[in-house]
């Protein structure tokens with residue numbers, strides 16, 4: 052019996068969502084990566100061999116290596132099952148190398164979800180267009196900001212289409228039905244009845260904004276995790292008109308201002324302020340108000356400063372003076388007993404697929 056091997060890599064960037072006023076709307080991709088190196092052998096044995104996962108980098112001590120428990124492979128399995136493919140092909144090996152820290156507001160779960168959607172697409176040659184890949188990702192991450200930026204790259208704005216009643220019901224099934232908890236002894240056929248909820252078409256829509264290369268991102272990353280779910284629980288259900296208008300005005304300006312050359316610190320600093328999520332998340336992140344109080348006049352080169360995603364990472368956009376901005380933010384966090392690491396990052400590309408053999 053002959054055997055053939057196919058190998059490919061999938062690279063998905065970290066993201067920073069919200070950028071101040073764009074809660075659940077804007078995101079940008081950053082130069083930190085989740086990389087999957089995938090090998091698929093076939094034909095040498097008739098016995099089904101389940102997927103083998105190995106993992107290095109961020110999260111290596113906590114991530115499950117069972118394909119029915121790991122977020123990336125569970126997402127891939129969901130996509131396969133929506134295409135009437137009950138399980139992974141035999142003899143699949145996946146090595147994940149992850150540079151994106153967990154639970155810090157840098158889109159680790161969004162990257163894992165996009166990696167899973169792309170894994171299914173390429174392992175079984177589904178040839179799904181970008182829009183359909185996004186539909187699957189949005190059945191899992193219900194806000195579009197991270198997953199869209201992780202998939203297409205750049206500085207991106209997105210919205211969820213208003214769905215008709217039928218599509219809306221399909222798109223709002225509980226996550227437990229999209230990604231069921233597999234029991235320890237689950238075989239490849241487990242969970243096929245009832246079949247998984249197939250996403251409606253065209254859930255998410257996006258546009259890429261301009262971005263000036265002079266703008267770099269300093270990620271100031273506290274050494275503690277804050278789950279996105281917990282950081283969403285503290286948000287109110289309703290907002291005043293005044294606060295909504297405050298954010299809308301700034302968001303409209305910000306999406307163009309970050310593409311202008313040279314970038315205008317006065318315009319951008321004010322445009323990165325927010326009243327929809329940051330004020331409510333302060334209680335979860337000691338030192339946050341003090342760090343957000345750095346300004347372009349106290350720190351030349353700084354353009355604006357905000358919470359990255361749901362936090363606790365702070366994102367400072369700047370053109371120069373990176374070390375001073377970062378070290379001062381680190382010192383301020385330290386005064387609140389929070390240790391941080393910082394990284395100077397670039398606006399990243401979107402997800403990449405490369406056939407290696």
Ligand SMILES: Nc1ncnc2c1ncn2[C@@H]1O[C@H](COP(=O)(O)OP(=O)(O)O)[C@@H](O)[C@H]1O
Pocket residue numbers: 085110114121122123147149152153154155156157158159160161163277278279280360361
């Ligand atoms: N590469 C990965 N592989 C498997 N699971 C992951 C991966 N990245 C993130 N996760 C899961 O997502 C969780 C973090 O998600 P979340 O709370 O949304 O924070 P973040 O802001 O990092 O996206 C992790 O605790 C882990 O369970």
Ligand SMILES: N[C@@H](CCOP(=O)(O)O)C(=O)O
Pocket residue numbers: 066067068069074075076155156157158159160161194196197279282283328359360361362
């Ligand atoms: N808009 C979301 C973004 C969450 O991003 P993450 O990187 O923290 O997962 C929110 O603010 O809740």
